[in-house]
Every structure is written in structure tokens, then in C-alpha cells.
Amino acid sequence: MQIPRPDPTAISRPFWDGLRQRIIQVPQCDHCDAWIFYPRRHCTECGSRRLTWRRVSGRATLHSYTFARVATLPAFAELPLQNLAIVTFEEGFNANTSLTGMNADDIHIGMALEPAFDVIDEQGTTRLLFTVANIDPTR
């Protein structure tokens, strides 16, 4: 069963277009430097409407996770064990996502993650998943 497709809007399109090119870009406030995720046209910290799309590395840490022992949607019932995750980007903002290519036992809060670009349809729609970081973040 098909994973529900995110439909980009005029506001969010640069984010989704970026993922297709394996680039992560997120709006940042010109006034107070806050990162705005999910993308909006105003700063949720200071209200400024002067934002600039900027590229971020995608380096993140695992903020929390769970395993859905009952699939949350039919599309995810085929996975051996569906996981859900919240990650904190190194810039400080959080995103809802899922982890891929990891054993359940290797998942722990606080671990370093890196992006995994997941193409879900023939049109190239790409989700931003995460997996264990190859690079030691303390290095």
C-alpha cells in the first residue's frame, strides 16, 4: 500500500524540491536567526516575515522514538516493525520522522543521526528519514 504522499504547497515547495536533490533547506529568520520548521512565511519566534531559505547539514540527534506495535496506517503494516521518531537538528529545531536501516536494539535517545533520503513514488517524491550517523559527532 502506498505511503501517503506529502503534497508541497507554494510555501513549503523549496523544502520538498530540495529533498529530491538530496539537499535539506529550511527557512531561517533574518531578524532573530530562528529556524522555522515546518516551513512558514513568518518567524514563530519574533513574528518577522523576512525569512531566507538556507541549507542545513541534516545532522541531528534522536529526541524520542517508539515502535508502533499496531501499525499507525495500513501503508506501514508491511514493515517488520514500524518506528516513529522525533529528531533534533543540530540547528535546534525538531521534526517528526522515522528511522531506517537500523536494528531496534541499536536505537537510543540522544544518538547521532544523519539524513536518509527516501524516494516513495515514480515521480521522485522524497521523504526525509534518518539513520545512524557514520561520523562521530564528537570528533
Place this chain on the structure above:
Amino acid sequence: MGLRGEAAIVGCAQYKPEKYQTAPQMFHLEQAADLAGEALLDAGLSLGDIDGLVINGAHFHEASAFVPAIVAEYLGVKVNFAEVVDLGGTSAVAMIWRAAAAIELGLCSSVLCVLPQRMAPAGPDEDLAAAAKAMTYGAHSTTFGAPEAEFDIPYGHVGQNTGYAMIAQQYAYKFGYDTTAMAKIAVDQRYNAQANPEALFFGQSLTVDEVLASKLVADPLRILEIVMPVAGGAAVIVSSQSLARSCRHRPVLVRGCGERLSFKSPSYSHDMTTTPIAVAAKKAFDMSGLKPADMHMAQIYDCYTITVLLSLEDAGFCEKGQGMHFVREHDLTWKGDFPLNTHGGQLSFGQAGVAGGMSQVIEAVAQIRGDAGGRQLPVHDTAFVSGTGGVMSEQGVLILAGSN
């Protein structure tokens, strides 16, 4: 500032929670009329006394807009105050304080707060596929442009279980986790339900071992730590204090209230383990002039055990991070030193959609009146009542006190 405590809950009605398969199906308008009639009878008021109306707007079956006007017309009431509340599980708490505020403003003298939550009969041309799709996505919007449709649903972030589970996991990471203490919340509440013939799980006792052996739904939450959705519904009438004196029961004054929300997905909160109730409870206590230690009971919204734990901490009943210790050290039953959810909580009473939160309000009223039957508390003048909607995303608090 705030409520002066001059409005009182005077009438209550509640359908016994039933499984959807066996519950009667009724139109929401008819449920509103039926529940209103029962609550008026309880209060000793008549239909003509109602001059304010608060109702749920979301998921109201016979209308998606103009709900209060349609309900007023159907009931046959003329109101000077009408309000739709769309705050999920904290709708009940939110309705009561809005009613009290409208009364204290002098807009009206008796407000009907009603939450019909039995299923309505299907129409001849009803689109069952659309209904099934709506059920699949639950409280999540799939509309183009909805942030959830773009940034949650494609990743499987749907439903309440996994959201609460991730809050519990983060809590465990920061403060540690005692599955036995968490199970005890469900077990103590189930004990209370054994003294409540209206409860869904009346007649079915529960042990900690049974909770810990129950099916894991979303780590660390097990099925017996999660409410069972049921058909039901509730109505409460709030009146001015002067009118309340002529009603049938001891008036239950609305002494304090608070409300807080700032997100739908807790992922976007600055700290998932400090819940919105912290602000709401402080506001409510300050308004009432009372403090946590003054409460004779706590009727805490309990969609999950973790909701209760965080509410106990953030409302000020114990220190942050000490919730598990608090649960272990206190007897939470109606016989105990910290009576919690004395009707069984929604975990054992059943959760009738957004009417579930009204079960906590109505139990506080029953206890304060002295009408709680076999589970009546010996000291029962003050109550802390909370509501929680979404994934710990919207919370409200009432401080209720019996009139002298």
C-alpha cells in the same frame, strides 16, 4: 482577576459508557435534547431556564457549521450566550469555565454544556468509504495545506498512541521509568471502578501483573494503560449562585480555571516532558486562592497513564521527576490518602470521545455533593479537575468547591 466563584454546577447527566457495537444510535441533536432533559431534572430546573449554550463543534453529526443555532432551535431554547468548543479532551473543562465566565459577566444565568458522543444512525446515501477514511486518520487533517498532511502523516505520525509513547520515552530518558508504578495508576483506578456500577470495567478487577503482561501497543505503553473508546455523552448545567441555591443539590462552585495550548504535535514543544497543564494549573490555583494540598480529590484526565503522571507533576502535586515515587508512595484509590479518578478514570470508566473529560467533572460534582455512593469520600469539599486534548497539546484545569 479571574472567576469570582459565583457560578455553580447544578445539574449533570451522563450516558453509561457502552461499546459502539451495542450502544443505541441516536442523532446528536436528539442526544443533546435527551441529555439536557436529564440534567435539568437533576438540577430541578426547566427548559425555559436555559439561556446559554456550549456545545462541541467538531464532529457534530448533523451540522459542521451553525451548530449552536441548530441545537438551540432543536431544543427550543433562547440563549444570550452561545459557544462552540473544539479542544478535544479538554473540551469539557473548557466548557464549564466558559459557562461560568458568561454567567459572571451577566450574559446569562443557566448554561447548558452538552457533548453528544453516541453514534448517529447512518443515512440511506451515507458514504461509508469516506467515513472509514476519516476514521483511519482520526484527529488528523488530510486537507491540502494542513501541516500534518505534509509533515506527520507521510512518516506515519498518526493517532494518539505513538505521540504519548514518545513523550513517555523522553520522560524515561530524562527521569527514569518504573513500569510497575505506571501500572499502579491503572490498577488503583480500576479498584475505584469496582465501586462504580456505571463504569465500563465494573466487575473486572485488575492487577499490576496483568497490566504488565498486556499487549504492547507503542513502547512503553501497553493496552491496559490506554483508554477504550466507547459510545456515551454528557451534559452539565452551570447556573448563577443565586439560582443554584434553589436547585436540588449542593451547588458546586467554579472557583478557578486555566487553559494552555501552543501546538498540536508535541514534537514542536520546547520540552515534551513539561506539559501545558503547568501554566493552566497555576492560573487556576492562583484564581481560586487554593493550593494543591487543599484538594480533597484529583480527577485528572487519563487518556493514558503517562498523562496522569505528568499532570500530577506539572500541576504541582509533586516535584518534577518525582511522579513515579509519588504514585508508589500514595494509595490512589477512593479509600486512599490521595483519591484520584474516583469513578475509575476514563481508563476504567470508558472514554466517550470528547465527553470522556466530562466524566471527571461529573465525578467531582458527585463527590462534592456526597452522592458518590459506595465510593464516597469522607472529606469531599474541593476538587482538582483536568482535561487533556490532542497529544498533551491542549490542557485545562478547574478548581471546584462545594458551597457552604
